[in-house]
Amino acid sequence: MKREKSQNLFNRTTGIIPGGVNSPVRACKSVGEEPVFIDYAEGCMIYDVDGNSFIDYIGSWGPMILGHRYPSVIRALGSALNRGTSFGAPSDLETRLAETVINAVPSIEMVRLVNSGTEAAMSAVRLARGYTGRDVIVKFDGCYHGHADTLLVEAGSGVATLGIPGSPGIPESIAQHTNSLPFNDIDCFKQFMDDRGDSIAAVIVEPVAGNMGLVPPVEGFLEILRSLTEKYGALLIFDEVMSGFRVAYGGAQSLYGINPDITCLGKIIGGGLPVGAYGGRKKIMEHIAPQGPVYQAGTLSGNPLAMAAGIATLLELKKPGFYEKINQKAERLVEGLKTAAVKREVQVQVKWVGGMLGLFFSDRDVKNFNDAKNCDLDMFAAYYKGMLKKGVFLAPSQFEAIFISAVHKSADIDKTIKAAEEVFEAL
Numbered sequence: 001m002k003r004e005k006s007q008n009l010f011n012r013t014t015g016i017i018p019g020g021v022n023s024p025v026r027a028c029k030s031v032g033e034e035p036v037f038i039d040y041a042e043g044c045m046i047y048d049v050d051g052n053s054f055i056d057y058i059g060s061w062g063p064m065i066l067g068h069r070y071p072s073v074i075r076a077l078g079s080a081l082n083r084g085t086s087f088g089a090p091s092d093l094e095t096r097l098a099e100t101v102i103n104a105v106p107s108i109e110m111v112r113l114v115n116s117g118t119e120a121a122m123s124a125v126r127l128a129r130g131y132t133g134r135d136v137i138v139k140f141d142g143c144y145h146g147h148a149d150t151l152l153v154e155a156g157s158g159v160a161t162l163g164i165p166g167s168p169g170i171p172e173s174i175a176q177h178t179n180s181l182p183f184n185d186i187d188c189f190k191q192f193m194d195d196r197g198d199s200i201a202a203v204i205v206e207p208v209a210g211n212m213g214l215v216p217p218v219e220g221f222l223e224i225l226r227s228l229t230e231k232y233g234a235l236l237i238f239d240e241v242m243s244g245f246r247v248a249y250g251g252a253q254s255l256y257g258i259n260p261d262i263t264c265l266g267k268i269i270g271g272g273l274p275v276g277a278y279g280g281r282k283k284i285m286e287h288i289a290p291q292g293p294v295y296q297a298g299t300l301s302g303n304p305l306a307m308a309a310g311i312a313t314l315l316e317l318k319k320p321g322f323y324e325k326i327n328q329k330a331e332r333l334v335e336g337l338k339t340a341a342v343k344r345e346v347q348v349q350v351k352w353v354g355g356m357l358g359l360f361f362s363d364r365d366v367k368n369f370n371d372a373k374n375c376d377l378d379m380f381a382a383y384y385k386g387m388l389k390k391g392v393f394l395a396p397s398q399f400e401a402i403f404i405s406a407v408h409k410s411a412d413i414d415k416t417i418k419a420a421e422e423v424f425e426a427l
């Protein structure tokens with residue numbers, strides 16, 4: 001596979017952008033690779049500057065659930081473009097995206113639109129602290145909630161890939177207000193809340209964890225988070241930046257039947273443009289400025305292009321049968337990968353919730369961050385490289401999910417399974 005142009009671009013970029021990338025995992029360091037520079041993408045395919053093509057399972061890390069350049073999204077962007085790219089004053093597009101989100105997500109009565117998932121989670125935590133008058137936050141090991149200071153403690157995704165527990169630059173005085181507990185550990189959470197529940201502002205969780213690979217909640221885990229936060233007057237924040245509109249139209253909360261106090265969204269709701277959102281019950285959301293005292297603002301928030309792409313995307317997802325279709329595709333891939341692994345005698349754990357999948361190189365079930373970290377990371381690296389060579393574009397880390405889109409055809413999925421079987425054989 002020719003990689004010359006990508007290599008040249010990477011060499012040019014490393015001197016002027018830290019690590020040559022604008023988000024760490026893209027550097028592919030942990031799998032011993034250099035990044036592929038992209039030229040364009042169409043449907044479920046992505047094309048690099050050297051003319052190689054790949055079946056795309058990154059999907060821009062989640063947003064591209066309709067695949068790339070989906071016609072109605074491109075049309076909506078075109079018509080928004082004709083009316084201006086940013087106003088700094090409200091437009092009807094913001095109202096429409098807000099209405100769509102409120103109608104879709106059970107626990108959201110009022111929503112504030114921002115520019116990224118990081119902003120959404122950061123603002124949700126500020127709101128929870130402002131609302132409760134408490135400082136302490138509880139999160140879970142391996143869950144990633146963006147890179148705000150308060151939340152970058154035992155975080156998954158890129159920080160896990162790089163093997164660092166937190167980050168220099170975050171004062172101890174800030175990190176000390178964040179407690180990170182093991183994901184899916186009901187007893188540990190109970191104990192913690194019985195000891196310290198009265199001082200907790202919020203418990204934030206990815207209801208379906210997608211930043212340590214894919215780890216679904218065990219039965220009773222989300223229920224205990226809901227009941228004990230309620231008991232101790234803490235807020236429950238579901239970070240559905242990844243799972244929102246991905247595992248179901250109403251997000252993980254609709255799938256598991258748990259209503260959080262605040263929900264964070266991002267990724268899919270921007271249809272591939274930068275958008276985030278946080279929302280919840282009116283009584284809580286009314287504390288945000290200018291209605292209330294908790295300050296949060298954004299020059300480009302509610303950007304018309306981003307709103308248009310988001311609205312057009314959610315309109316497609318709302319069509320009857322959309323999630324059944326996504327689930328069928330995911331199931332085909334999951335079953336195929338499982339069968340291939342058994343055939344080639346490779347020990348893997350394959351997990352799946354809606355349009356999110358995970359494949360771990362482990363002979364044991366993966367229920368939390370520790371289990372994920374104990375997977376065979378060298379084997380993952382070899383698998384990643386093998387799949388890339390065969391034209392399958394996966395996230396370059398064991399600690400990331402696989403994203404499927406509505407436009408992955410059976411033939412694409414079967415090609416992927418065949419590639420995996422050949423790569424497993426060579427491991």
Ligand SMILES: *Cc1c(COP(=O)(O)O)cnc(C)c1O
Binds near residue numbers: 116144
């Ligand atoms: C991606 C992600 C974020 C961060 O969103 P950005 O848009 O990258 O800032 C936060 N939480 C979760 C669960 C995510 O998957």
